[in-house]
Amino acid sequence: MAGWLQDNGLLLGLAVLDGLAYAALVFMVAVGLNLVFGVLRIVNVAHGSLFAIGAYTAASLGLFFASQGLPPLAGYFALVLAAALVGALLGPLIERFLLRRIYGHEEVLQLLVTFALFMILEDVQKLVWGVQPVSQDLPMTYLGTIDVPFGDDEIPFTKYQLFVLPGIAVATLVGLALFLRRTLAGRMIVAVTADKEAATAMGIDATRIMLLTFTAGAALAALGGALASPTTSLVPGVGAQTIVLSFAVVATAGLGQIEGAALTSLMMGLGRSVAVYFAPEFEVVVPYLIMVAVLLVRPQGLFGVLETRRV
């Protein structure tokens, strides 16, 4: 082991840097899904569409700002604005007119409804943005790269990847944790997550909390997409690719567990990166192997708590 580490320690270091950036992106999407899942008890398949629409909107806004001759920093404003717009417009619309009608219904119906919404939103994306890849990488290229020492060599990393993505993920984690524990609205969300009926009996307007939570979840999904947009090219299907991994994170983390989502994203990000270096054949499957391993030991997820089934 010591010999292997001596031979591959530098590569492992690179894998950790890559894994951190990837984990940050995964966390940003999964945390919103986890929040929604915890409060609304709905597996929202359309979460991937919100990610995609957030990404497309950020790219479009960024391109528009650039065409107007605004400074490159406006590209970062475009990322935040896109998340806010998608969250504020689509979130309440979907929750009020669609999800509210299926609370408490069978899970299969909820899945079908959100899947139908996902398909509709996929077509909306094609109608608005077409099918050719859309890219806007100014927020990434503006910051440039930083050379990381690698033996006698140096490996350039983008500063966006190394600092911005993990930084925003950590800020989101801390901010959400503080919001949920230190604010009245946050505590009400936690109360509804734990027991909706009891929370309602205590005078909490659960309907409003659910609307607020879904809007926040939609904005987080859109922010995840917006943050990913400078690093990638957006094509039809990008939302579907994202949602599968997010579900794995939520299942592994445990219902409504923000810290669990962070830890799971980190495990999966690092696991995938290490696989790319040392066993690339397993790159795709590693996150799901982690999920299976965790669920075998803790079926309720890493941070989940066992619930007594109500009859």
Add this chain to the structure above:
Amino acid sequence: MTQELSRRALMGATAGSLLLAGGNAGAQQKPSELRVGITTFLSGPASVFGVPSKQMAELLFEQVNAQGGIGGIPVKPYFVDEAPGTEHLVGEYRRLVQNEGVHVMFASISSGSCLACTPLSDEMRKTTLLWDCGTQRIFEEGKHPFAFRTQGFGTPEVLAPLLYLLKHKPDFKSIAVINQDYAWGRDSWELWKTAMDVLKPGVRVVAEMFPRLGATDYSTEVTRLLASRPDVILTTSWGGDLVTLVRQAAERRLFERSTFVMPVAEASLQLLGKVVPAGHVIGARGDHWNNHPKPKDPAKLAKFVDGYRAKYNEYPIYPCHHMAQAISALQAGYAKAIAAKGGGWPNDQELANAFRGLTFDTPTSTITLREDGQGLEDQIVGLSSFNDKFPFAVPKDMIMFPAAMVSTPVGMKSVDWLKTLTPAILAQTPAPI
């Protein structure tokens, strides 16, 4: 009485046979419209190919119909989405033939779709033009009398860039591959590796990576490529995957460390603008570059490119050219079949017969369909470069590899044939055009 019954029975049986045979032995009634079923990707990541090719089909059929159609009747296309998968596609193929009564099928972009559709062409005796898929397995693993591929295939599309690389950078010692994790990504690497091992033995493979199809982040793979410093990086990726990989690689200066070989780059170049640096090997799955230096009919190519640009505000990419090739083959095939029948309308068998050995024009050259149904299409490979005419990379120092030189001969399997190659093939490589 017995004799009369026998005569009646014989006449009835003869008439019945003629009816069952669909009139194969007799006159075929000319339909009021020529119905063409077209399978293409209308959703999902591969719609970056499917939608432009559909647009091209609509544009060209509009022009064909304005000029009187094919054989004097208008053409009506029926588009089917490949994205839901092969089971769905097989059902749609049957529906189009049995319920819609299509006369010809165009299939498909995905090799998996083509592998599913060609047995149906045998079973339903329906002429099927394989208009874009590249898998070499189609005609190497079986005979399909009603299937014809109106463009090249995977083997020449991989061998030509390898030969170009061996001419351009003969001293490379190491290589890495990063292909999409599906049939084309795996098959193209097998073809490349087999040919490379016989034409330039001893090249060290420093990384073999197959990220999932539709991956949105390649930063880890790029880091590994930066760390392993291969002389050459091969990627047969396409669509959004290639755009993302190239953007991330360019931002981190990977193009300065290694020479990229991108046999399918053409379709992504206009999206990438100036991101692909000069001096890297690019291919187009054929000879159909919009800046082809010596097209057979320059005015025809210019009209083709400008017509598409005028309508859709973008340059046609190679799937558009492949669709145009299939439509040109359709016109030539019907013309030949109708002429062979003295002006009569051909039945399915007569139509399929006409396609065997058919030569038809393309926007850049001509293609001939071999006896096994495979089209012989030349391959043009070049180095990425920039000029004043195009706002994106286009090839320079182009070499046109004759189809016969880089295509697996009839009756052989590609991997077996590639193993028989010798470095002498490099001496046959034509000079740049």
